[in-house]
Amino acid sequence: MTISDEPVTLNNRAARLLPQLQTWRRHLHQFPEVSFQEHQTAAYIASELRQMPNLEVSQPTATSVLAVRKGTQPGRTVLLRADIDALPILEENSFEYVSQNAGAMHACGHDGHTAILLGTAKLLSEQAETAGELRMIFQHAEEQSPGGAEELVFQTDLMDGVDVVTGLHLNSQLPSGVVAVKPGAFMAAPDNIYITILGRGGHAAHPEEAIDPIAIGAQVVGNLQHVVSRGTSALEALVVSVTYFQAGSTTNVIPERAELKGTVRTFSPELRERAPELIERVVRGICDAHGAKYEFRYELGYRPLINDDGVAEVLRQVALETVGEDRAVVAQPTMGGEDFSAYLQKAPGAYFNVGSGTRELESDYPHHHPRFTIDEEALVTGVQMMAAAAQRLAQPD
Ligand SMILES: [Zn+2]
Ligand SMILES: [Zn+2]
Structure with a gap:
């Protein structure tokens, strides 16, 4: 590290960390591990953290890592979260640090999130004075339901005494270095539906003797859109998408059954509670009308991610100070899901x-x-935001 005349602000310290952030991120990118299998990833993170001063490093679960910086002054307990898992995707990039684990790839940017939190841990651990307690959780298995957050929040003592939580996701659809924050509903609950239509098979030339699950299934698909357009208010966000329809095997046979699968996305907990019955009513009505039976299963995914207004306001202030007015924007809500929502069951964030x-x-x-892939300059912005937010949120009330 060279000695420069620049003032030693958090922003400057983060900017100087870029080569280190690249090294971490590229190593992780090269050796991706999918959800619940992040053993080497966790070992690498823990060994990097153990080289930093003033941190207590532990593993709350087999493939997650926690680093705690106990403050030198009173303050609040802040949880900072990064997810660390990769996806079962065959990478098509050709740079030199392309995935060495064929069939696994950091295609969501969690390699970047991990590097950002390592960088944040480094800056905060080297700080002589810190307020409150800073807990940095490197969470496994964001990409696979039921998700690693569920396990950490409800089956470990991670959240005991936590006052406030924050975390970030890189976003390839926003220009590099832009920071987007919004209060209130930010990401949807991604639930799944499974429908089996049980008809009666027969000869395709004599449909009157059969109960055709394909014709009935097609009506179910069409009518489910009425749940969205006629069954709920236009002001309530709801998406129902049938993404799988499987039936039959040849041209002259009406099959016994049709299998449908799909996803249901909501923000409002009240609408989410009503959604299974709204959907099943359509399935039941159509099957009844045509003499078919059905099986219906509604699988709850992650909870909707609802930001706390006060914490979002603090982040907005931090963004204004960190990246300036031009690059601090209001985030658009998205129908995508995120298990960060689990932490928000225990503390505002x-x-x-x-x-x-x-x-x-x-x-x-x-x-x-x-x-x-990601623009690695964004890693610096990520560290600047996380470190500044951590310090701000840790200040005593
Ligand atoms: Zn993802
Ligand atoms: Zn992701």
């Missing part, structure tokens, strides 16, 4: 986005795309 998309670097592919 807010989740935000840091843009990582740069056309010239081709880092604007959508998340989960086999050519997804």
Whole structure:
């Protein structure tokens, strides 16, 4: 590290960390591990954290890592969260640190989130004075329901005494370095539906003797859109998408059954509670009308992610000070889901986005795309935001 005349602000310290952030992120990118299998990833994170001063490092579960910085002054307990898992995707990038684990890829940017939280841990651990208690959780298995957050929040003592939570997701659809925050509903609950229509098979030339599950299933698909357009208020966000329809095997046989699967996305907990009955009523009505039976299963995914207004306001202030008015924007709500919502069951908090998309670097592919990558400059913005937010949120009331 060279000695420079620049003032030693958090922003400057984070900017100087870029080569280290790249090293961490590229190592993680090269050796991705999918949800609940992040053993090498967790070992790497723990060994990097153990080289930093003033941190207590532990593993609350087999593949998650916790670093705690106990403050030198009174204050609040702040939880900072990064997710660390990769996806079962065959990477199509060609840079030198491309995935070495064929069939696994950091295609959502969690390698970047991990590097950002390592960088944040480094800055905060080297700080002589800190307020409150800073807990940095490197969470496993965000990408696979029921999610790693559920386990950490409800089966470990991670959240005991936590006053406030924050975390971020890189966003390839926002320009690199932009910080997006919004109060209130931010991300949807991603639930799943499974429908089996039980008809009666027969000869395709004599449909009157059969109960055709395909014709009935087609009506179910069409009528489910009425749940959205006629069954709920236009002011309540709801998406119902049937994404799977499987039936039959040849041209002259009406099959016995049709299998349908799909996703239901909501923000409002009240609407989410009503959704299973609204949907089943349509399935039941159509099947009854045509003499078919059915099986229906509604699978709850992650909870909707509702940001606390007060914490979101603090993050907005931090964003204004960190990246300036031009790059601090109001986030758009998204119908995507995120298990960060589990932490918010135990403490108020807010989740935000840091843009990582740069056309010239081709880092604007959508998340989960086999050519997804990030503009690594965004890692610096991520550290600046996380470290500043942690310090601000840890101040005593
Ligand atoms: Zn993802
Ligand atoms: Zn993600």
